[in-house]
Amino acid sequence: MLGKKRLTDFRLIGLTGTNGAGKGEVANFLMKKGYGYVSLSDVIREELRARGLEASRDQLIACGNELRERFGPDILARRAAARIQGPTVIDSIRNAAEVSFLRSLGDFILVAVDAPIEVRFERTRKRGRNESASTLEEFRLKEEQEKSTRDTGQQLEICLRLADLTIINDGSLEDLRKKLEELA
Secondary structure, three states, X not given: OOOOOOHHHOOEEEEEEXXXXXXXXXXXXXXXXXXXXXXXXXXXXXXXXXXXXXXXXXXXXXXXHHXXXXXXXXXXXXXXXXXXXXXXXXXXXXXXXHHHHHHHOOOEXXXXXXXXXXXXXXXXXXXXXXXXXXXXXXXXXHHHHOEXXXXXOOEHHHHHHHOOEEEEOOOOHHHHXXXXXXHO
């Protein structure tokens, strides 16, 4: 937990959490507080672009798992770390080895963001990305793919348990900002 420290006392703030929970909003809040931004998903998006592939949710999951398989489970964190300059939010952490590597950099806190699945499904429908899930049931099944225990898979559930702080974002954007102001 934070103890006497404030969230913004940490140089590196890692974000993990379920799809549509509000990690991007937490990142935006912290960027307004002067943090830089690095996303492990952006590392995968760049790889997909280099291969001429679309960055759909299915492709992101498959490519991320493939990169972990080929180069080690912490590859995305290692590639993202090369971009860190000063206080930085590190978004889209999905594997325990990524958490371990980022903790090794020092002055790091892992924040989990979560919300009820029905709320998250509605949020993802509104943001208009290629989510590969048009129904709540498809969304639920897709999320199960992110709960692997394989060393090179997406270990979302493990990452949620490793978090130093969990934010439940089940209200409005204003509610989330109030929670963040209290922590910052």
